[in-house]
Amino acid sequence: MEGKLLELDLFLPKEEELAEEEPQPLPGGGLYDLIIIGAGPAGMTATVYAARKKLRTVLISIDLGGQPVLTSEIENYMGYQYITGQELMAKFHEQVRRFPIELAIGEEARELAVQGKQFTLTTSRGKKFTGRSVVIASGKRSRPLNVPGEKELVGRGVTYCATCDAPLFGGMDVAVIGGGNSALTAAADLLSIANRIYIVNFAPSWQGDPVLVEKVEGSDKVEKFLGYEVMEIQGKDRVSGIAIEPREAAETIALPVQGVFIEIGLIPNSEFVRGVVAVNSAGEIEVDRHCQTNVPGIFAAGDVTSVPEKQIIVAAGEGAKAALGAYGYLLEQRG
Incomplete structure (x- = not known):
């Protein structure tokens, strides 16, 4: 990468x-x-x-x-x-x-x-x-998501290190996958860099420290999807989006993003x-x-x-x- x-x-x-x-x-x-x-x-x-x-x-x-x-x-x-x-x-x-x-x-x-x-x-x-x-x-x-498109797009929009790669996504829309301290820290790092940040967490609530939750939720750049699962990372040569579904419904939501930061443990x-x-x-x-x-x-x-x-x-x-x-x-x- x-x-x-x-x-x-x-x-x-x-x-x-x-x-x-x-x-x-x-x-x-x-x-x-x-x-x-x-x-x-x-x-x-x-x-x-x-x-x-x-x-x-x-x-x-x-x-x-x-x-x-x-x-x-x-x-x-x-x-x-x-x-x-x-x-x-x-x-x-x-x-x-x-x-x-x-x-x-x-x-x-x-x-x-x-x-x-x-x-x-x-x-x-x-x-x-x-x-x-x-x-x-x-x-x-880092733990992988193991979803279609992940392996193929590593280094082309898929990353496991916000500290390393966040500067490469200036002005872009990105997704952060996870709800613990690693994911929240990644989102916080991206606040001054990315245009919009979607946080997708499989659990219905945060697992991170309150101080990080407060920092992330206080930004109008962030949109959270708690209780959602990533089904696919999309893109041919580079990431173009992700498909997510709520855990309690069969409804697919497409999020157009150019970067995916996987922070799930x-x-x-x-x-x-x-x-x-x-x-x-x-x-x-x-x-x-x-x-x-x-x-x-x-x-x-x-x-x-x-x-x-x-x-x-x-x-x-x-x-x-x-x-x-x-x-x-x-x-x-x-x-």
Whole structure:
């Protein structure tokens, strides 16, 4: 998605920077004390805590920053009255790089295998990392609508990131799909950019914070369709409209729009560990209060877990707990 790349290029490392962060082979068979998977708030916090405990650590992630990079305004992270998601994650990354840990950014986790008391992570490019303990902090990704026209028009009017792509829709009519904080934030971001904003929510009421609801409902640019379902995204080369229906009637309404922002929640990035550790019905990794999974030596933190309240500050705290838990586990194994 061109708009997304333009926006995220401001923060994500360039190819030459990734080359500098390529981990070098370790002596003694390349065995790490701790493998951390994911470089969002949980993963980067876990990395700092692991480094301070002098654990030989590698941080592996497809990207830097996770979901917060897609957040335009953060006003509830302690120490900052206001900061953008990209700015906050850049500060996290800056702190991580102060420590002698190894980074493998640009590597996507594909499979985690248990071999006795050791764990091997294989990436999508076939690289293998073996460690004595693991922290899974792989986060979540956007949930698709799965309606006709969606896949075909991704990057041509269909987007999952208002922070990245909203500026591309100046003066246009757009639809925001969803009724939670993500959808309401997207609509708020679009107020100064789009001509008209249709909010379509499957539920008959909002699921977001009152302050966001008040901001969105107070604009004459916004028209809401609560209790409606998106049936189709229309368009040939670009989005030209959407078809929606009320849940309690068979009546199709056509909304002519040039952009569709899909904000209906997130899916945990846990596929590579399903069958290895226990997950709940939503695919979230189940952990105890120490961030321990059901497999000794494997810990998990952040949005990928069953811990409630998906917030940056919660994820960071859970990342610290997971790293400390891994440190305690390693001490017991050596004891």
